[in-house]
Structures are given as C-alpha cells and as structure tokens.
Amino acid sequence: MFFDENGILDIDGMVVENASFKKIMEDGVITEEEIKEQSDKVIAQMRNMEAKYTPEQLADVKKLLAETSVLYAIYNFYSLQNIY
Numbered sequence: 001m002f003f004d005e006n007g008i009l010d011i012d013g014m015v016v017e018n019a020s021f022k023k024i025m026e027d028g029v030i031t032e033e034e035i036k037e038q039s040d041k042v043i044a045q046m047r048n049m050e051a052k053y054t055p056e057q058l059a060d061v062k063k064l065l066a067e068t069s070v071l072y073a074i075y076n077f078y079s080l081q082n083i084y
Contacts, residue, residue: 002014009068009071011068011071011072011075020038020041024038049061
C-alpha cells in the first residue's frame, strides 16, 4: 500500500514494485537512454493529466509532487548520514 508499518509513506516500496523501475534495473546498469525514456514517460503522464484536470487539481498534484520529492530527498540524505 502507501504506508509502511510506521505510518511513513513507502516510496521505496512503490518504486521497487514499479514495472518501469524493474525493467530499467534488469541488467543493473542505468543508461542515458533509459533516463530519457523514463523522463518522456513522466512528461506524457503529466500532459495527460493537464488535459483532464482542473487548474486547482493540477495545483494539488504539483504540491504533492514537490512535497513527495522533498520527502524522498531528505530520506536519502537521512539514510546516507546514518552510514557515516
């Protein structure tokens, strides 16, 4: 689901279960082409949403993407600082 046993958003779990991620990681090497393809996929999804959603809904999605990105970034920094 969305949350782990501590009630924290489980972004890592969602990523590792994602078909795109699994395909990209099959060989253990990430190429520029794969990054471009994934970027194109995200852009296409966003354009699809722009066509369907109201400006208010799009603003909510933008806020959610930004806050989720912040959470993911700080989680990664947190994980790294615990290594050292």
